[in-house]
Amino acid sequence: MATRVGPTTGIHIHHGVIDPGDTVDRAGVTVTSPARTCWDIARWLEVVEAVVVIDSMLAKRLTTVTALREYALDRAGRRGWRSLLRAVDLADTGAESPEESRTRVRLVLAGLPRPETQWVVAEQGKFVARLDLAWPQFKVAVEYDGLWHDDPEQLHRDRRRLNRLLGGDWIVLHVTAKRLRDDFDGFLSEVRAALQARSRSTR
Structure with a gap:
């Protein structure tokens, strides 16, 4: 006798038509393709959280910005195509953590110019620091302090380079x-x- 799965607290279930080519085989399990997954995420999640997931998928090279844009444009007029384009325009392959992505996207959505990610600062050809988010033309940067800063030695090294x-x-x-x-x-x-x-000061 089959067991019918009902609503579960904290889980929201959405249904959609699967187009040809929207699924791939992963170790014998059928799952949605990276592009289709990003489309569904953009349709159902708030834009900041959608970009967090898309950033991660781009960083892992599961898909590309070009592929996602083409996927969205091929579905112009269908629910979610504009949402995917918007999320892709906000995405960045340089993001290294969900919180860095959230910080960047929220700042941009608030009207600030888009920062560079993982910006490398060098002096006389020697590495000085790599910054989470930076506006190099203004020499302004944002550093996200994550849980790894509980390591005193890492915190010391980080603060020394920032000094x-x-x-x-x-x-x-x-x-x-x-x-x-x-x-x-x-x-x-x-x-x-x-x-x-x-x-x-730069005018």
Whole structure:
């Protein structure tokens, strides 16, 4: 006797028509293709969370920006094609963590110029630091402080390299998951103020 699976707390189930080519075989299991998965995610998730997943898939080279754009345009007029295009336009292959993606997308959606990801700072050809998010023309950067900062040695190394940046006239703003959750508007104001101050000084 088959068991019928009913609603489960915290799980939302969506149904959709599967087009030819929308599935692939993974170790004997049929799953949706990367492009179809991104389309479904863009249709059903809020844009920031959709970009988080798409960033991860791009970083793992499961798909490409070009492939996702083509997939969306091939389905123009169907529910979700514009959502996928929007998410892809906000995506970045350089994102290295979900929280970095969330930080970047929220800042861009708030009206700030799009930052560079994993920007490398060098002095006289020597590596100084790699920044999570950076506006190099203004020498302003954002660093996401994740759980790995519980390691005192890693925190020490990180702060030491960032101190070198501060000596090189960079403004480095730090953000944590708690700050993003509880005081994003305050953090946004700090980033905007830094960019505006540097913009005035470069005129």
